[in-house]
Amino acid sequence: LGKQFEQKSLSGKTVTITAGPTREAIDPVRYISNHSSGKMGFALAQAAVEAGANVNLICGPVTLATPERVNRIDVESCQNMYDAVFETLPNTDIFIGAAAVADYRPATTADHKIKKQSDAMSIELVRNPDIISSVAATENKPFTVGFAAETQDVSGYAKGKLISKNLDMIIANDVSDKSIGFNSEDNAVVVIGHNYETSHGKANKYHLARVIVEHIAECLETQ
Numbered sequence: 001l002g003k004q005f006e007q008k009s010l011s012g013k014t015v016t017i018t019a020g021p022t023r024e025a026i027d028p029v030r031y032i033s034n035h036s037s038g039k040m041g042f043a044l045a046q047a048a049v050e051a052g053a054n055v056n057l058i059c060g061p062v063t064l065a066t067p068e069r070v071n072r073i074d075v076e077s078c079q080n081m082y083d084a085v086f087e088t089l090p091n092t093d094i095f096i097g098a099a100a101v102a103d104y105r106p107a108t109t110a111d112h113k114i115k116k117q118s119d120a121m122s123i124e125l126v127r128n129p130d131i132i133s134s135v136a137a138t139e140n141k142p143f144t145v146g147f148a149a150e151t152q153d154v155s156g157y158a159k160g161k162l163i164s165k166n167l168d169m170i171i172a173n174d175v176s177d178k179s180i181g182f183n184s185e186d187n188a189v190v191v192i193g194h195n196y197e198t199s200h201g202k203a204n205k206y207h208l209a210r211v212i213v214e215h216i217a218e219c220l221e222t223q
């Protein structure tokens with residue numbers, strides 16, 4: 001470990017990373033979201049800068065400090081994130097989708113704060129666009145890396161996503177273990193490509209980010 005960093009193996013490359021949750025507005029004061037902290041994406045941004053890359057970090061609402069030399073773009077909804085990703089895409093060599101993007105959004109956003117009425121209410125949801133699949137479907141697609149947080153058959157589901165989303169690499173993590181993943185400092189991941197699978201046991205997210213960046217740099221070298 002460390003070789004890729006000393007050689008600044010990603011120098012001259014632009015890496016675009018999505019991180020954190022998205023917020024899908026119900027009305028001016030309410031939204032649907034999730035518990036993603038953004039830590040893994042921010043750690044990847046720092047590791048990529050240290051490997052010599054230019055880094056765009058497109059993030060939903062998080063409470064983290066921006067790593068030095070990172071171009072941070074703040075967004076709220078999946079649609080905002082999608083637009084920001086496609087704006088940076090022409091200059092992107094490597095795309096990493098670390099965001100926990102909301103799969104659905106309210107079909108409509110009320111202009112005013114919704115008043116309570118009956119004893120029960122329901123909100124109609126519609127599917128959000130799949131950002132990483134759209135990136136991977138473009139002509140001249142960047143080297144595209146996804147994440148998969150699963151609670152069962154982790155590597156099986158992750159491999160399915162690698163193929164169905166046309167990714168080059170997917171980082172799988174088991175979120176059924178509460179001591180790792182979403183809001184924690186640590187993570188444990190399996191790095192999966194089309195002809196390899198490497199497990200990395202529980203470690204600090206920043207350490208794992210460097211491991212992941214090294215995997216990516218090695219793939220690009222042999223491409």
Ligand code: CTP
Nearest residue numbers: 097098099101128129130131132146147148149
């Ligand atoms: N992703 C994305 N846009 C979405 C949903 C997901 O770019 N609208 C990306 C995530 O950033 C991640 C990868 O897709 O890199 C996998 O996300 P995940 O939620 O595990 O996959 P889904 O396809 O949404 O499947 P699931 O039904 O299991 O949630």
Ligand code: CA
Nearest residue numbers: 100101102103
């Ligand atoms: Ca999802």
